[in-house]
């Protein structure tokens with residue numbers, strides 16, 4: 230069948246095109262480097278960007294322990310809540326924490342002490358800090374408990390133990406990284422739709438497609454071979470980068486087939502989207518602009534639908550997000566399932582393909 | 596056998612009639628010229644013949660197959676050299692030929708052989724590894740041709756293949772066209788607005804202007820549309836009145852003028868024969884220094900038929 234030969238020469242041609250090869254490989258490599266760099270650089274929680282005041286009324290000595298939390302700057306006052314509130318009033322700090330008298334006592338009784346906070350307004354900026362304080366308190370209680378029950382003889386033993394759990398945790402975060410990397414690769418594959426569109430338009434502008442149509446091949450075979458070679462090229466280059474990541478960075482790839490299927494689906498979506506857009510919009514710059522916009526928009530919608538970061542988005546937007554292929558692709562990766570996600574995405578691609586193909590003839594001809 | 600038949604083809608763009616009821620046939624093994632000034636509708640006609648455009652009316656068959664109904668079978672017959680260059684600029688000449696060769700169903704060893712054949716005949720072998728974007732205009736034109744001949748089609752359709760190239764490249768292309776026509780009996784459709792090219796290459800031709808047929812037939816017939824008369828110019832010695840009288844009495848001679856060493860004849864194309872003239876000159880012991888027969892050229896034909904010059 231001629232299709233295979235056509236795909237073969239197309240891929241060979243792309244491999245010989247340094248620019249194209251670079252673009253296709255640089256993106257995934259950059260993603261991996263980026264994710265690793267971010268991860269490698271942050272051993273603790275990221276420092277808060279706010280100013281805080283702690284007023285310590287604790288009669289014991291554990292209250293001081295939580296001061297190690299990372300903040301932009303901190304005021305440490307002892308038994309001077311008035312001064313602390315004045316700082317808040319003067320806008321010099323964004324929040325005041327009052328560490329109560331019974332702080333040490335409660336921890337020693339394995340209870341959680343209540344820390345009062347005074348803020349001017351509600352905001353998310355303090356969440357990491359408060360989580361850190363919370364963790365610290367939990368740790369203090371745990372330490373106390375373990376020492377008292379004789380599980381460990383001293384506080385230091387806890388850290389020996391923790392070192393090994395830390396290692397466990399690290400292994401887990403690498404799979405987490407793989408997840409992030411895969412997601413990012415898929416973002417970029419779909420965002421790259423406009424690049425593919427440019428390639429197709431370039432072919433059209435340089436009369437390659439119209440010339441190809443005068444050869445004894447079906448139009449579908451010609452466009453199909455170009456699209457399929459782009460697909461294979463894209464999936465292969467992303468996969469190679471992931472496998473290299475497994476070898477050199479130590480990603481723990483468990484469900485390779487799910488990753489491969491989703492890479493293929495996203496590439497397919499990306500190509501179909503760009504084909505449809507270049508066909509619907511005759512003006513190429515508008516076409517590629519709209520392609521990029523659609524890619525972005527569907528990405529955001531899928532993120533709204535997936536919840537988490539954008540929890541307070543209106544419900545109808547979340548529902549709308551479920552009509553994007555990204556939502557189902559990410560869902561498939563998240564849950565390690567293929568059914569029904571793959572099926573749904575394929576249907577979406579098919580719908581897009583049919584929507585775009587009514588102008589197929591016009592695209593091929595002048 | 597008619598390898599190409601174009602029957603009553605009309606084409607409108609919006610409301611503008613670009614082709615108006617065009618019909619002609621091309622015999623296998625012919626070199627057929629399609630001539631007309633810029634915007635005459637030549638490329639539109641080629642696009643319809645090669646299945647790139649649909650006509651509003653009429654029918655085209657290639658090798659007996661209707662281009663609209665049995666498209667793929669019809670397309671197997673020809674290779675098209677489009678007027679607009681159709682090349683992938685970012686890769687080498689070789690890679691381009693590999694791409695287009697594959698589109699013609701070639702692969703493997705055969706593909707390699709055909710690529711080097713095409714590179715050879717277009718004189719691009721030394722440049723095959725170079726990126727097309729570095730090519731000169733003439734080299735691109737030759738590569739554009741090479742891409743259409745790898746599968747050695749029965750029909751080669753060329754749409755203004757010599758635009759913007761130097762005489763050397765142009766001769767190269769002419770020799771190639773004559774060669775495949777002679778050696779492989781390839782039918783050639785040659786489109787141009789250079790009359791002298793068509794005059795040199797073609798046996799039959801179709802002249803088109805503003806979408807309408809101006810003239811169609813063999814080169815000789817088309818020329819005879821404006822005049823059946825040719826000019827014969829002789830340079831000889833010993834011109835006498837007696838000789839002039841004898842020449843005037845030859846069949847087909849309409850008029851005879853002479854100066855001291857030159858005779859200019861106006862003759863009827865169909866009746867006039869050279870032999871009696873040569874016999875008379877021999878009997879007269881005249882030394883012939885030169886003799887030439889001048890037919891009206893296509894440029895003049897076009898001017899006479901349309902009242903326009905082909906090019907400014």
Ligand SMILES: Nc1ncnc2c1ncn2[C@@H]1O[C@H](COP(=O)(O)OP(=O)(O)OP(=O)(O)O)[C@@H](O)[C@H]1O
Nearest residue numbers: 595608613631632633634635636637638639640788
């Ligand atoms: N896609 C199109 N839409 C509208 N008009 C067109 C289109 N293509 C060609 N035309 C018009 O049709 C006429 C014939 O064009 P065509 O390209 O066939 O001429 P041509 O004989 O090949 O000229 P040239 O020698 O310049 O190549 C021109 O007037 C041109 O403007």
Ligand SMILES: [Mg+2]
Nearest residue numbers: 637638639678
């Ligand atoms: Mg033209």
